[in-house]
Structures are given as structure tokens and as C-alpha cells.
Amino acid sequence: MTERSQYAGNLDKVLDSIRQLPSLPGLVVELLENFGDENVNIATLANKIAHDQALVARLMRVANSPFYGVSGQIGSISEAIAMLGFTNVRGLVLTAGLINVFTGMEKYFDWRAFWRHNVAAAVCAKLLAGGTGLNPDAAFTAGLLHDIGKLVMWSCFPHDVARLGELSEESGLSPLQLERETFGFDHTLLGSEVAKRWNFPVDIQHAIALHHTHYLPGGGKTMADVIYTANLLAETLQDDEVCEARQLQVNGVAWSRLKLDGERLAKLTAQARRQFQSTMPLLSD
The missing domain is CATH 1.10.3210.10 (Hypothetical protein af1432)
Structure with missing residues (x-):
């Protein structure tokens, strides 16, 4: 059996002690808040997505994958949204954003x-x-x-x-x-x-x-x-x-x-x- 952690039984202490847990990027938070909003401003979110180059790089790899039949044809977030639909892009962005948070x-x-x-x-x-x-x-x-x-x-x-x-x-x-x-x-x-x-x-x-x-x-x-x-x-x-x-x-x-x-x-x-x-x-x- 394992030795009990110094934090055993004290969940609040664990949560309060977490210093290395990354904060969620503002874009990810915004996506979480807005996925149920039918009136979300797609152009504004697309512009914010475009400014995160690490996220865009992952998204472009998916958008240009053979699965979608448009390999090499999508070069921007706007084109990805037009081709794949905002709902699909939003899910991919959320995924890529969270992956980037926990790299390393x-x-x-x-x-x-x-x-x-x-x-x-x-x-x-x-x-x-x-x-x-x-x-x-x-x-x-x-x-x-x-x-x-x-x-x-x-x-x-x-x-x-x-x-x-x-x-x-x-x-x-x-x-x-x-x-x-x-x-x-x-x-x-x-x-x-x-x-x-x-x-x-x-x-x-x-x-x-x-x-x-x-x-x-x-x-x-x-x-x-x-x-x-x-x-x-x-x-x-x-x-x-x-x-x-x-x-x-x-x-x-x-x-x-x-x-x-x-x-x-x-x-x-x-x-x-x-x-x-x-x-x-x-x-x-």
C-alpha cells in the first residue's frame, strides 16, 4: 500500500497549494462561456484565434488533413470556419488550446x-x-x-x-x-x-x-x-x-x-x- 500523501483527506489544501497549474487562456475561457450562445460574434472570435500562433498551427494541421478532402487548401482561420463550420472549428480550437496549456x-x-x-x-x-x-x-x-x-x-x-x-x-x-x-x-x-x-x-x-x-x-x-x-x-x-x-x-x-x-x-x-x-x-x- 502507498504512503499517504501530506495532503491526504484535505482537498481544499491541495487546490490552494497548486501553484504550477496553468491558468486557462482567455480565448479558451471565452469559448467555454459562449458555446451555448447562438449569437456569438464569429468574426471577433476568429480574429482572437488568429493571434495565437501555436493554436493556429495545430488547427491548420487538422483542417488540411485528408479527412476533410481539402488538403493544403486552407490557409487561415476564416477559411477553416467557412469550410468546416464554426461549431467544428470551436471544438478543435478548444482541444488545441487545452493541449497547449499542458505541454512540457x-x-x-x-x-x-x-x-x-x-x-x-x-x-x-x-x-x-x-x-x-x-x-x-x-x-x-x-x-x-x-x-x-x-x-x-x-x-x-x-x-x-x-x-x-x-x-x-x-x-x-x-x-x-x-x-x-x-x-x-x-x-x-x-x-x-x-x-x-x-x-x-x-x-x-x-x-x-x-x-x-x-x-x-x-x-x-x-x-x-x-x-x-x-x-x-x-x-x-x-x-x-x-x-x-x-x-x-x-x-x-x-x-x-x-x-x-x-x-x-x-x-x-x-x-x-x-x-x-x-x-x-x-x-x-
């Missing part, structure tokens, strides 16, 4: 694997939300950020967190259990508290907190339902061969929570896989 942590953990999973969850969440009446943009954001607590843990306690994988194999305990033993809380609670301090919408805070919580009978179609299911489904997008047990688990959860039949879930999975692959240029250096 490669020595601590596999950040590409982290973002591959979270981008996959975001894509799945957006598609799942489309059939529930929930805001697809908000679902994309919640999927993208559902593991933000892990980033905070890696940023603040890299050596403690690095040991958890080995300890999980040795002890048979889940990573969540070991996080609680080590820190007195897990990444879902930490992530939801960070989201609260960053002023994310309440439904996104709840989805982050509950993305590992098992289905409760009688629950409605909430953002938390979507993100829980998207988190499972995302794992299947990244495997060349999905094990039968995992696929059955995804099917059962999706049917119970979101009442998806097998045909629709299969179509959604195929569509999500294509969209997921189209976003991978975001993770290029």
Missing part, C-alpha cells in the same frame, strides 16, 4: 495517450448527445475535460502518481482506489473541483465527477450519463481489436443509460472512429 509535461507522463483518450471521449460524447436533446458542444467539452483531475495529479504529484500503476498491478486494487488511499480523494473529485474553480458550467462539473460512477436505475439522460458512456466507448475506438467483453459492457451501458439500440450504436461507433482519426493531427508537434 512529457517527462512525467504519456500526454499523447492522455489526449488521445480524452479526444476520443469528446467525439463520442458529442455524437451521443445528438440523440438525447443535450447540447453537443457542451458534451464535447465535458468529454474533452473529463480526466482533467489526472492532469492536475500528474502536474502536482508526478512521483506519487507514477507509482500507482505498478501498485495497481501488485495489489489488484483499481487506480481509483489507490488514488483515494494515496491522496484521500480521486481524480474525479479533484477534476470536478478544478472545473468549479475554473468556472465551468455545472453540468460539466457533475459529468467530470461522475464519469466512473455506475449506472443508477431511474436516472435520466444527463450529461453525466453521456460522459460515463463516452468514456467506455472511447476505449474501444483506440483498440484495433475490441475485446468482446468490453464491447458487451459498452452495449449494456449505452442501452441502459441512453436507450441506444445495437444498430444505432454500431453506426455511432463507426462515425466516432472516423472523426477521432481526423483529429489526431492535433497531437503532432
Whole structure:
């Protein structure tokens, strides 16, 4: 068993002590605040996006990827919006902006694997939300950020967190259990508290907190339902061969929570896989 952290059981102390956690760029904050606003000034946001060269570089790689069939033809944010639509560009910008915030942590953990999973969850969440009446943009954001607590843990306690994988194999305990033993809380609670301090919408805070919580009978179609299911489904997008047990688990959860039949879930999975692959240029250096 791990030694208990000096912060164990005191989440507020952890949050107050986080000095190295980056602040969100103003553009990312603005996108988070405005994704539900149908009257957002696209030209103004496009101009702000254009002034962040690191972000633009990632976005242009995606916009000019073969997936969109316009390789080499998009040279500006305005052209990207015209070709891809503002909703798609906004999601890509949010993703690229958050990736840029947390660059430089490669020595601590596999950040590409982290973002591959979270981008996959975001894509799945957006598609799942489309059939529930929930805001697809908000679902994309919640999927993208559902593991933000892990980033905070890696940023603040890299050596403690690095040991958890080995300890999980040795002890048979889940990573969540070991996080609680080590820190007195897990990444879902930490992530939801960070989201609260960053002023994310309440439904996104709840989805982050509950993305590992098992289905409760009688629950409605909430953002938390979507993100829980998207988190499972995302794992299947990244495997060349999905094990039968995992696929059955995804099917059962999706049917119970979101009442998806097998045909629709299969179509959604195929569509999500294509969209997921189209976003991978975001993770290029």
C-alpha cells in the first residue's frame, strides 16, 4: 500500500497549494462561456484565434488533413470556419488550446495517450448527445475535460502518481482506489473541483465527477450519463481489436443509460472512429 500523501483527506489544501497549474487562456475561457450562445460574434472570435500562433498551427494541421478532402487548401482561420463550420472549428480550437496549456509535461507522463483518450471521449460524447436533446458542444467539452483531475495529479504529484500503476498491478486494487488511499480523494473529485474553480458550467462539473460512477436505475439522460458512456466507448475506438467483453459492457451501458439500440450504436461507433482519426493531427508537434 502507498504512503499517504501530506495532503491526504484535505482537498481544499491541495487546490490552494497548486501553484504550477496553468491558468486557462482567455480565448479558451471565452469559448467555454459562449458555446451555448447562438449569437456569438464569429468574426471577433476568429480574429482572437488568429493571434495565437501555436493554436493556429495545430488547427491548420487538422483542417488540411485528408479527412476533410481539402488538403493544403486552407490557409487561415476564416477559411477553416467557412469550410468546416464554426461549431467544428470551436471544438478543435478548444482541444488545441487545452493541449497547449499542458505541454512540457512529457517527462512525467504519456500526454499523447492522455489526449488521445480524452479526444476520443469528446467525439463520442458529442455524437451521443445528438440523440438525447443535450447540447453537443457542451458534451464535447465535458468529454474533452473529463480526466482533467489526472492532469492536475500528474502536474502536482508526478512521483506519487507514477507509482500507482505498478501498485495497481501488485495489489489488484483499481487506480481509483489507490488514488483515494494515496491522496484521500480521486481524480474525479479533484477534476470536478478544478472545473468549479475554473468556472465551468455545472453540468460539466457533475459529468467530470461522475464519469466512473455506475449506472443508477431511474436516472435520466444527463450529461453525466453521456460522459460515463463516452468514456467506455472511447476505449474501444483506440483498440484495433475490441475485446468482446468490453464491447458487451459498452452495449449494456449505452442501452441502459441512453436507450441506444445495437444498430444505432454500431453506426455511432463507426462515425466516432472516423472523426477521432481526423483529429489526431492535433497531437503532432
